[in-house]
Amino acid sequence: MDLRQRRRAETQRAIQSHALRLFVERGYDSTTVADVAHAAGVSPMTLYRHFPTKEDLVLTDQYDRLIAEQIAATPAAGSLVHRIGSTLVQVARIAVGSGADTAADASANLSDEGFLDRVRLMISTPALRARHWDSQFATQKAIVDAVCDDPADPDLEFRAWVAAAACLAAMNVALMRWAEQDGGPDLPALIADALSAAFADEFA
Structure with missing residues (x-):
């Protein structure tokens, strides 16, 4: 991967890590996409660029x-x-x-x-x-x-x-x-x- 792809992959891993932590702590249905974005320190728009749906946060x-x-x-x-x-x-x-x-x-x-x-x-x-x-x-x-x-x-x-x-x-x-x-x-x-x-x- 080139530098841009690596940075994108790192951002995805960071967002997904926060998502999994929240899903485990609070439950999948009780955690919103906004909760994940806030925990990861990114905007909801940035999150959706990497993960188009909430399910993608787990399955991607x-x-x-x-x-x-x-x-x-x-x-x-x-x-x-x-x-x-x-x-x-x-x-x-x-x-x-x-x-x-x-x-x-x-x-x-x-x-x-x-x-x-x-x-x-x-x-x-x-x-x-x-x-x-x-x-x-x-x-x-x-x-x-x-x-x-x-x-x-x-x-x-x-x-x-x-x-x-x-x-x-x-x-x-x-x-x-x-x-x-x-x-x-x-x-x-x-x-x-x-x-x-x-x-x-x-x-x-």
Whole structure:
């Protein structure tokens, strides 16, 4: 990222950090966007430039881009399920701060200190649950766009949509278990276990 993009990302992280703190302390429905803007020391207009809706304060992250980049960088030799699932496990390592394996990952500061709070809010808040399931379409599309690079295979896009949906469903079950257990289990391992339960032959 260039300097301007870094500053924008830093502002977003600061606003989101204040939002999560207030949502946890006061409750999502009891906290207004104006409350978040005041706590973050920015105007409501500035907040809305970074987060167009209140739900975005919880759900916005960089993971769709990261998932797509990592899938595109993986060899296409393996099955779609294994390729997608392995990437989701690796991105989970980055999300919980244990997977900045490259200088690019580290410099992007993608580890998410508020990730557990975000998952808890997503599970417990009806409006966020609805938006989360809607946002899964964007994640699936990012995955499909990253793997559909073979024009000679007309069925690849269909199979990619199916594989992405199945892997994300397994990941969501793992996220719910992780949040229910207060973030105690190792999240990447839990996602790997969920993928193994769904696709024993691929993740034995």
